[in-house]
Amino acid sequence: MSATIVSLPDQSTARIPKMNFITKENGLLSWLLTGDHKRIAVLYIISLTFFFFIGGALAGLIRLELLTPQTDLMAADTYNKVFTMHGVIMVFFFLVPSVPATLGNFLIPLMLGAKDLALPKINLLSWYLYVAGGALAIYTMASGGVDTGWTFTTPLSTHYVNTNVLTTGLAVFIAGFSSIFTGLNFIVTIHKMRCPGMTWFRMPLFVWAHYAASILMVLGTPVVAIAIVLVALERTIGIGVFDPTKGGDPLLFQHLFWFYSHPAVYIMILPGMGVISETISTFSRKRVFGYTAVAFSSVAIAVFGFFVWAHHMFIMGISNYAVLVFSLLTMLVAVPSAIKIFNWTFTLYKGSITFETPMLYTFGFMGLFTIGGLTGVFLGTSGTDIHLTETYFIVAHFHFVMVGGMLMAFLAGIHFWWPKITGRMYPEKISQLAAVVTFIGFNFTFFPQFILGTLGMPRRYAAYPPEFQVLNVFSTAGASILGVGYLLPILYLTWSLKYGEIAGNNPWQATGLEWQTQSPPLTENFAVTPIMDHEAYDYEWLEKQREKEVASVG
Amino acid sequence: MSDSTAIAHGGHAAPDNTHAGGHEHPAYLRHHFENVEQQADAAGFAMWLFLLTEVMFFGGLFTAYLIYRNWYYPAFVEASHQLNIFWGTLNTAVLITSSFTMAMGVWCAETRKQRGLVLCLVLTFILGLGFLGIKTVEYKEKIEKHHVPGFHYSLSSFTDPVSDPEIYKEYHDKPLALDMARHTEVYFSLYFAMTGMHALHMIIGIAILGFMIFRARAGAYTSGHVTFVENFGLYWHFVDIVWIFLFPLLYLISRHQ
Numbered sequence: 080m081s082a083t084i085v086s087l088p089d090q091s092t093a094r095i096p097k098m099n100f101i102t103k104e105n106g107l108l109s110w111l112l113t114g115d116h117k118r119i120a121v122l123y124i125i126s127l128t129f130f131f132f133i134g135g136a137l138a139g140l141i142r143l144e145l146l147t148p149q150t151d152l153m154a155a156d157t158y159n160k161v162f163t164m165h166g167v168i169m170v171f172f173f174l175v176p177s178v179p180a181t182l183g184n185f186l187i188p189l190m191l192g193a194k195d196l197a198l199p200k201i202n203l204l205s206w207y208l209y210v211a212g213g214a215l216a217i218y219t220m221a222s223g224g225v226d227t228g229w230t231f232t233t234p235l236s237t238h239y240v241n242t243n244v245l246t247t248g249l250a251v252f253i254a255g256f257s258s259i260f261t262g263l264n265f266i267v268t269i270h271k272m273r274c275p276g277m278t279w280f281r282m283p284l285f286v287w288a289h290y291a292a293s294i295l296m297v298l299g300t301p302v303v304a305i306a307i308v309l310v311a312l313e314r315t316i317g318i319g320v321f322d323p324t325k326g327g328d329p330l331l332f333q334h335l336f337w338f339y340s341h342p343a344v345y346i347m348i349l350p351g352m353g354v355i356s357e358t359i360s361t362f363s364r365k366r367v368f369g370y371t372a373v374a375f376s377s378v379a380i381a382v383f384g385f386f387v388w389a390h391h392m393f394i395m396g397i398s399n400y401a402v403l404v405f406s407l408l409t410m411l412v413a414v415p416s417a418i419k420i421f422n423w424t425f426t427l428y429k430g431s432i433t434f435e436t437p438m439l440y441t442f443g444f445m446g447l448f449t450i451g452g453l454t455g456v457f458l459g460t461s462g463t464d465i466h467l468t469e470t471y472f473i474v475a476h477f478h479f480v481m482v483g484g485m486l487m488a489f490l491a492g493i494h495f496w497w498p499k500i501t502g503r504m505y506p507e508k509i510s511q512l513a514a515v516v517t518f519i520g521f522n523f524t525f526f527p528q529f530i531l532g533t534l535g536m537p538r539r540y541a542a543y544p545p546e547f548q549v550l551n552v553f554s555t556a557g558a559s560i561l562g563v564g565y566l567l568p569i570l571y572l573t574w575s576l577k578y579g580e581i582a583g584n585n586p587w588q589a590t591g592l593e594w595q596t597q598s599p600p601l602t603e604n605f606a607v608t609p610i611m612d613h614e615a616y617d618y619e620w621l622e623k624q625r626e627k628e629v630a631s632v633g
Numbered sequence: 634m635s636d637s638t639a640i641a642h643g644g645h646a647a648p649d650n651t652h653a654g655g656h657e658h659p660a661y662l663r664h665h666f667e668n669v670e671q672q673a674d675a676a677g678f679a680m681w682l683f684l685l686t687e688v689m690f691f692g693g694l695f696t697a698y699l700i701y702r703n704w705y706y707p708a709f710v711e712a713s714h715q716l717n718i719f720w721g722t723l724n725t726a727v728l729i730t731s732s733f734t735m736a737m738g739v740w741c742a743e744t745r746k747q748r749g750l751v752l753c754l755v756l757t758f759i760l761g762l763g764f765l766g767i768k769t770v771e772y773k774e775k776i777e778k779h780h781v782p783g784f785h786y787s788l789s790s791f792t793d794p795v796s797d798p799e800i801y802k803e804y805h806d807k808p809l810a811l812d813m814a815r816h817t818e819v820y821f822s823l824y825f826a827m828t829g830m831h832a833l834h835m836i837i838g839i840a841i842l843g844f845m846i847f848r849a850r851a852g853a854y855t856s857g858h859v860t861f862v863e864n865f866g867l868y869w870h871f872v873d874i875v876w877i878f879l880f881p882l883l884y885l886i887s888r889h890q
Contacts (some may be wrong), residue, residue: 195665197675263682271675272665301686305693309826318782318822320697325782326705326816335693603665 114199120185166229178350192274212254262296276611288353303339351488363430409459440491447483472532503579517564523557731760
């Protein structure tokens with residue numbers, strides 16, 4: 080591929096700027112007590128990667144066990160603990176904070192032309208809460224684990240299992256506050272910290288997506304917090320709120336839990352959609368088609384997202400009318416997601432497309448998210464849901480959205496902003512290979528699970544009838560390819576910290592404010608408070624800026 | 634914006650109150666804000682958002698209350714007779730008074746009256762403790778009557794109201810059928826969960842008040858930087874308002890049916 084937009088400074092003379100947020104202060108304490116949003120983002124990247132690998136290793140164990148129909152690698156109750164911890168760690172300690180806490184934290188002040196998030200101490204506190212929650216979750220796993228599934232469904236979690244429900248619940252509760260504080264910080268920053276000229280409709284769509292996700296974090300997370308408190312009280316004292324023998328209703332727990340946990344899937348995907356809006360514009364050299372529609376579709380997803388939770392409970396005994404209404408509302412939430420996909424596709428139309436790594440991941444996202452989203456419509460239809468729910472179809476559906484969607488977007492974002500964060504480029508060829516390997520591995524892993532689901536293989540069992548083995552072997556083989564796809568970036572990104580090419584301010588010739596400052600940025604981001612005098616994604620403005628620079632230097 | 638924003642100065646506000654540009658800033662202006670208004674604006678907005686999360690937190694409990702109240706109406710009526718209106722009303726009065734002293738405290742901070750501020754904070758502190766004291770008396774009553782949900786929960790006040798003469802004298806409750814009587818436990822679960830969560834918020838508030846009294850004596854809030862006092866005031870009023878909802882729901886409504 081000869082066509083590329085990458086424009087790097089002359090490597091023989093280029094240097095990483097001496098003064099930047101990494102070199103500003105030295106020593107471990109200067110990192111652990113920092114208020115700088117960029118340093119906190121780096122702390123998050125390191126800790127998130129750690130939890131991702133624990134969650135990933137557990138996924139590997141699950142796939143290994145499912146290689147054969149019998150329970151041979153581990154006993155059934157161990158398997159239950161493994162998939163529970165996989166879910167808990169991946170959902171609460173990777174997916175929910177993934178893009179917001181790392182890229183969002185790093186970029187939102189930069190994109191808005193601000194010096195920092197509005198509440199730097201709260202930002203640091205949220206990282207400590209995250210680490211504390213994560214440490215507790217790891218401790219739980221080491222001291223015997225928990226086997227309720229990540230959903231803590233009552234009465235299983237309150238009456239029947241004898242594993243560490245309380246400590247896991249506490250871990251999720253603590254991590255929840257981390258998430259609340261991150262969301263709160265973003266909302267305040269977006270409202271109050273925009274630089275002169277940065278109107279709402281000049282903000283990058285990345286910021287809009289985070290704004291919508293933050294609303295969900297702030298409004299949804301407290302509800303799961305109280306649900307967990309009630310589970311804890313039920314388990315310890317037996318207060319009876321979820322206990323049918325005392326007149327409580329176990330279904331109430333599911334209502335409270337999914338009131339958060341359904342919006343939580345939008346917390347997980349919306350920031351990823353924000354990343355895609357940035358990359359697709361940059362690598363097509365075009366303003367995102369229908370900017371306003373994409374911005375509002377983020378908010379629409381956030382709003383609709385709060386009114387669909389009961390579609391997780393179609394077979395749990397809610398009334399037929401409730402099924403009807405929630406099925407309809409679930410269809411509605413597909414509309415704003417489709418608006419985004421169509422607008423991104425139109426952005427590509429007649430654009431000057433190049434295929435750098437972030438763009439490859441972006442294409443991966445668009446294809447896989449579309450499949451994941453459309454299969455969601457199958458599940459929102461009550462008739463098919465009754466057949467497909469609690470089977471591998473569900474597993475495949477949410478892995479297409481979460482792994483195929485969010486993880487692809489996360490990797491797209493990490494590659495895209497890697498030069499901004501570190502000042503150095505990642506190696507292009509091998510990372511393109513990694514993107515392709517990830518895509519292939521992903522499809523091998525999860526596409527067979529759609530078929531398994533329609534054939535009726537139930538989820539959450541260590542053993543299965545022998546006729547399902549072929550597809551399971553496919554899936555496990557795919558998982559090992561996927562594992563390679565995830566290991567590669569860790570290796571070459573670490574390598575690039577020292578040996579990568581110097582990136583310069585704006586290697587992609589992108590338009591966002593974050594690209595108009597040095598890489599890595601200064602501690603307070605900009606030497607002069609920027610003034611936003613153009614629309615977002617204005618490539619003509621960028622062209623004029625470059626001409627001006629050439630003229631003034633010449 | 635002034636020239637001072639053009640200078641990338643690290644760390645927190647310079648101790649000499651001035652930036653390299655020679656532009657005057659109060660010491661409490663954090664380095665990443667352009668001016669004092671923006672800082673106060675952001676802090677206030679963040680506090681309101683935090684209170685919104687608190688509304689959602691209590692919202693889960695109120696939802697549970699609403700549902701079970703509709704399902705187990707007779708049990709909820711009879712169980713509410715066990716609550717002492719006198720203590721409840723007194724506590725409401727104590728709490729509203731504490732909100733008044735807190736509001737006066739905010740006013741004192743804004744008008745830079747240090748002695749007034751300390752006095753108001755101490756009064757609020759004492760009234761907060763008073764509330765918790767009265768709550769303890771009420772909880773003690775419940776414990777003695779075995780109305781705490783769990784293993785020792787006793788149904789006798791509801792299946793055999795005459796055995797509880799004090800309440801019977803006043804309300805002449807009819808005995809509840811066993812299955813309905815058992816649902817009084819759900820009422821008390823919600824009573825303890827809701828008032829307990831409320832009390833936890835009071836305890837956190839009182840702890841912060843203690844800290845604030847120390848700082849106020851050192852003159853921290855009477856030199857123009859009142860954001861912390863204002864935001865704490867919002868928190869205190871919020872906790873008060875939660876009680877304003879809890880009191881009628883748990884103590885008052887449908888009591889005489």
